[in-house]
Amino acid sequence: MGQVTVRYFAGARAAAGVHEEKVQLPADSTVQDALAALERRHGDELARVLRAASFLVDGVAVRDRSAALPDGIGLDVLPPFAGG
Structure with missing residues (x-):
C-alpha cells in the first residue's frame, strides 16, 4: 500500500472541494489508478x-496515465487554463 499526495489547482480544486488530499493506493499503482480512486x-x-x-508527478509533466506512482510521491492536477 502506498500514499500519494494530490494537489488540485483552479477548476480541479473547485470540483474536488479541497486543495490537497492524501490517497492510499495499492503498491505498483499508476496515474490512472489514482484518477479512478x-x-x-x-x-x-x-x-x-x-x-x-x-498532470505533474513530483513536478514533472506526465502524459502517460500508465506511469507509476511510487509511495510518497506528489500528483498535481492542472485543469485546462483559459487566457492567452
Whole structure:
C-alpha cells in the first residue's frame, strides 16, 4: 500500500472541494489508478475535469496515465487554463 499526495489547482480544486488530499493506493499503482480512486471519491464533476486535465508527478509533466506512482510521491492536477 502506498500514499500519494494530490494537489488540485483552479477548476480541479473547485470540483474536488479541497486543495490537497492524501490517497492510499495499492503498491505498483499508476496515474490512472489514482484518477479512478479520485473519481470514486469525488464523483462526476471531478471526473469531467480529470478527463481534460494535465498532470505533474513530483513536478514533472506526465502524459502517460500508465506511469507509476511510487509511495510518497506528489500528483498535481492542472485543469485546462483559459487566457492567452
